[in-house]
Every structure is written in C-alpha cells, then in structure tokens.
Amino acid sequence: MTTNDTNSRxxxxxxRPSQLLFTYGIGSIVDLPNLSTMVMGxxxxxxxxxxxxxxxxxxxxxxxxxxxxKQVAKxxxxxxxxxxxxxxxxxxxxxxxxIGVPVAVFPRWxxxxxxxxxxxxxxxxxxxxxxxxxxxxRMRYVxxxxxxxxxxxxxxxxxxxxxxxxxxxxxxPWIYFVHFGQPPCPNPTLHLRELGVSGEAASIQVxxxxxxxxxxxxxxxxxxxxxxxxxxxxxxxxxxxxxGCKAKSSRTxxxxxxxxxxxxxxxxxSIPKGVDNLGELVEQHWNKLEKxxxxxxxxxxxxxxxxxxxxxxxxxxxxxxxxxRQAATSSGEAEQTKSFSLKAPEWQVxxxxxxxxxxxxxxxxxxxxxxxxxxLIKQVVLVDRxxxxxxxxxxxxxxxxxxxxxxxxxxxxxxxxxxxxxxNWIPASEVRGEGIFIQFDEAxxxxxxxxxxxxxxxxxxxxxxxxxxxxxxxxxxxxxxxxLRYALLHSFSHALMRQLALECGYTAASIRERIYSLPPxxxxxxxxxxxxxxxxxxxxxxxxxxxxxxTPEELSRHLxxxxxxxxxxASDPLCAEHSSGRExxxxxxxxxxxxxxxxxxxxxxxxxxxxxxLIETVDKTNLAFFD
Numbered sequence: 010m011t012t013n014d015t016n017s018r019x020x021x022x023x024x025r026p027s028q029l030l031f032t033y034g035i036g037s038i039v040d041l042p043n044l045s046t047m048v049m050g051x052x053x054x055x056x057x058x059x060x061x062x063x064x065x066x067x068x069x070x071x072x073x074x075x076x077x078x079k080q081v082a083k084x085x086x087x088x089x090x091x092x093x094x095x096x097x098x099x100x101x102x103x104x105x106x107x108i109g110v111p112v113a114v115f116p117r118w119x120x121x122x123x124x125x126x127x128x129x130x131x132x133x134x135x136x137x138x139x140x141x142x143x144x145x146x147r148m149r150y151v152x153x154x155x156x157x158x159x160x161x162x163x164x165x166x167x168x169x170x171x172x173x174x175x176x177x178x179x180x181x182p183w184i185y186f187v188h189f190g191q192p193p194c195p196n197p198t199l200h201l202r203e204l205g206v207s208g209e210a211a212s213i214q215v216x217x218x219x220x221x222x223x224x225x226x227x228x229x230x231x232x233x234x235x236x237x238x239x240x241x242x243x244x245x246x247x248x249x250x251x252x253g254c255k256a257k258s259s260r261t262x263x264x265x266x267x268x269x270x271x272x273x274x275x276x277x278x279s280i281p282k283g284v285d286n287l288g289e290l291v292e293q294h295w296n297k298l299e300k301x302x303x304x305x306x307x308x309x310x311x312x313x314x315x316x317x318x319x320x321x322x323x324x325x326x327x328x329x330x331x332x333x334r335q336a337a338t339s340s341g342e343a344e345q346t347k348s349f350s351l352k353a354p355e356w357q358v359x360x361x362x363x364x365x366x367x368x369x370x371x372x373x374x375x376x377x378x379x380x381x382x383x384x385l386i387k388q389v390v391l392v393d394r395x396x397x398x399x400x401x402x403x404x405x406x407x408x409x410x411x412x413x414x415x416x417x418x419x420x421x422x423x424x425x426x427x428x429x430x431x432x433n434w435i436p437a438s439e440v441r442g443e444g445i446f447i448q449f450d451e452a453x454x455x456x457x458x459x460x461x462x463x464x465x466x467x468x469x470x471x472x473x474x475x476x477x478x479x480x481x482x483x484x485x486x487x488x489x490x491x492x493l494r495y496a497l498l499h500s501f502s503h504a505l506m507r508q509l510a511l512e513c514g515y516t517a518a519s520i521r522e523r524i525y526s527l528p529p530x531x532x533x534x535x536x537x538x539x540x541x542x543x544x545x546x547x548x549x550x551x552x553x554x555x556x557x558x559x560t561p562e563e564l565s566r567h568l569x570x571x572x573x574x575x576x577x578x579a580s581d582p583l584c585a586e587h588s589s590g591r592e593x594x595x596x597x598x599x600x601x602x603x604x605x606x607x608x609x610x611x612x613x614x615x616x617x618x619x620x621x622x623l624i625e626t627v628d629k630t631n632l633a634f635f636d
Contacts, residue, residue, distance in 0.1 A: 176425030444542025
C-alpha cells in the first residue's frame, strides 16, 4: 500500500491480495502501526505490468455487467508484489515502489496523547508528517511544540466518525458538536479528555478554549439525532461529496467498528461447459480466442506461445470449435439474458457431474446417499477440485448486504460505488478448494412443506421478515423472503458445517456454504441442495480432508453427530423459545452455541436459521424434517 495524500507518496505497509477485497477493500479503513488510512477508489489505482492480471470467468463478468453496466470489460486481481529483496529492507527507489494500492490518511482529525490537543491535520500545521522511506512502519504524524513532551510525540487518530446508511463517511463534526450547533468561537482550540479509565463515551469530553464542553455520550444513540448535523454526503475514498443524501441523520461510529464497511460480492464456481476435452480447452482460453477471425490467427497464437493446446489438436480443429462458439454467442445462445442466474448452471452440473468433462478447475463424482438417510437425500457429490471466483461490485456501511437482500440484489442507493465514473474493470480474486454437495429429495421436501404446522411457521417467518425490513426502512419489505425451504437448507448447512469442522482439518472460517433453494414454480427451479466447500485463499483449501468425510459411512456418522449436537443447546430453553423478529433478529431457535457460523462462512449473515426445522426441540416438536 502507498499513501497518496497531497504532495506526498510513500509505501506504508502490506496486505494480502485477498484482504484487499474482503477485509480492507476500497472505502475501508486500514489501521497501520501509527496511522489510520482509507483505501482509495479505482481512479487512484495504478494498473502496471505487475498488476494487470486478468481473471477469466465469463459467467461472473456477465453478472457484474448486469449490475454495473456493459462497460466493465475485465476482472483483475489486486496488485501483488513478489518478495525480491531477500529479506533486506525495501528500497523506495526500486521499481516495486510503483506497485501498490493508494491509501490516504483518514480520519483527518488527530489527538496528541500527551496534551490531548484535538486538531485537523490539514489546516493548523501543528501535526506534521514524519516519513521514513526505508522504514515504512514508522511513518507517523507528530505534534510539534507539544508543551508536555520534550520530543514531538506521535499523534493518534480520533476514535469517532459519523456515517449513514447510504454509505457516506466523514470526520466527526467536533467544532459543531462542542458548540451545540451554534456558530463557533473565532479561533476554536479543542482538547479531547478522558475523565475515567473505562474508555466509554460518557467519560470522554471535548473541550474548547471558549469554555464550551460536551460529553461524547450525547452523540451516541437517540441523542445523536438532535445533536449531530445532517449527513454531508462525503465519500472520502472518491475525494468528493454526494448531494442529496436521503439518510435522515448521521450516526456516530467508532474507528474500526465492524459495521463501518461491508463488501458487496458476486461469486461463482468455475464449471465445465465443453462437451469434450477440446471444447473445454476452448472455454478456458476464450478470452484469447473470442477475437480470432480465421485459422491463421490460431496458428499465430500457438507460435508466439499465447495458446497452449496439445499437439494432437490441429489448428483447423481448434478454429472449427472456436467458430461454433462464436456463432452460438452471436445467435443469442450465450448466457447474457434477463433470466441469467449464477447458481442455475452450477446446479445442473452438480446434480449431474457425469454430463461434463473433468478439468483442472472442476472434478466431481457421485457417491451413494449416507446410510440411514437414503429416503431424504437423493445423492451426494464429492467435488475433489473446484475454483471459486469472487468480485467486489461496491460496499455498504451500517447495514450489511445480507441485511438488505442477496448480494446481487442490493439496491443502487445503498451500494457505494468503487469509482467516480462507471468502472471499466473491478477487483476480483480466485480460490481453489474442494467440497461436498448434498441434494435432497424434492418430493420429500414438498411433502414436508405442505404440512399445516410448517405453513403456519412459514407465515410467521414471513411476517417477521417484513417487520424486520420495515424497521430498517428497506423498500418493498415483502420482497426478498427466501422461504421456509431456504431456512431448512440453511439450518442444515450450518449444523453439518460445524460438525465437519471438528474432523476435516480445516478451520470453521475456511468452510463456506452455497445454498441452492428454489420452489418448483420459480424460474430455474426446483432446487434443494447444499454445497459445503473450502474457500481459503492459500493452499489450505486443497488438503482433501473435507471430501474424505463425504463417503456414505463417514457422512452418515457426521449427520448423526450434527443433529444430535443441536437437539439440546447450552442456551436452552432460551434458545429454543426464541422467536424471529425479537431484538432485531431474523432467526428462531439458533444462537452462537448451536447454529451460528463465522461471518466468512455464512451467505446470509446468520439469518433465516431455526434448528427446530431439523429436529425436535424443547419448545417445538411438530416441525422437524429429520426423524
């Protein structure tokens, strides 16, 4: 990463490429040893020879174009700098100094830990940047002429910010707040004092030399609505202000709060599309082949080393298959349609893996259903090799994408853009791993849903869904309800995921879920299946420990263990008696002790969960799917 403030540019730290998408992406705040910085928008990114690595996944690119526009032409991996220094200090004059993601110091208000002076670094000149190019971890702002320190002490970022549901973020309005919204004194000089050791807002006070003082507790909760100004519409990652913010008011957030940044992601699995090995090779190299016009182009690409096909395939055979692919695309047989679905092609392949050829990105085989569950589970597919590609289309603040809808359905007014103009490319990443796909018997699912007790429970779930969305002022609160079918599959996925993590050798956060749930009347339906797979960005995702637990005997043992472990929860009877909609929740009998999964594993933020749909609990005995 490199700082990119006015008149300064320094290399200040390092992050893994995957972190630049999912943890510290564009618009997020990155804490460094002595600085707090924000990752800037795409206009500030410099795509150089070491950064321009395209990730080819046409289905995901179509979905991104449907969300952001047809001008998006590429999915590019974040910049990565190889370690060529041999452990020596990094030289700022090396060519690698030009590779990185720009960040800017944010927040701009800082506090001196010695004298507690609170000041904006842009205007006064009291806080100056001290840079050490050969030691980027020591870069810091210092308070010159501090009256309580012999040497200029490093200053710290102010710990309070203001944000709104529309994704705007700004420095806390210190001068406005301490003067109670009235015109400030001519030369306000502020101090931020901690009157106790607890660190809570009630013991933090901001003072002005004019005599005005105010506790920070008045800027939090319901008090903030009348004590804070209207949202400024600031988008610091884009260096601009958006006019006409629809948020009623800003709210105070602390620096590093988990709700200050949520990525809006689109993801897909790389599934085979070719009917044979040659067709699959054409698909894998389509980004190079789609613009070819004759057989001579194929020969040229092979001669210059841009196209690696086995010598058993002639240039004429390759061109014939390319021409067929081009004709299919131009005639409208490609996937760019209004009914395009990321999961529908995956469902078709996972439910019938023998219909496609194995590739370096996808290898799967069908095994028999687990012993004792043949009447409920139609088939199990062991995916020995898979590739997942994920792209970031924006981000939200305060409310996560899972709070609003599925990631690809987040409204544009809630999704903060990654650039000022319509982007031509967006960051993406790819991970490889393995997984277990479980397909349920559709007839059994339908009979279970038709029961009167489950229909009443479904209606109660739907009403809670509507109330939950209304309380957050989400338009059309009746939409986006996934149904009781989804709640059943989602709860089953979490129960089995927690059980498999005990023996598979992966951490719980390294296992992800992908739920396939659609009723028969829906387009691309019916679907009733769960894919549990590894999604670690390193070699941990391909150890083979997860697939080994998918054999009929092993999976049967783990299903028994998963269901038995959730029959009684450590929080019962409170957990079993919990009703959806209480205390802002969207789950029934579920908690951290029985069903909740890590944030990286769950696709809906631990919502729409209910273990009483799986087994009998101490509160409900008429909803269980399993005997």
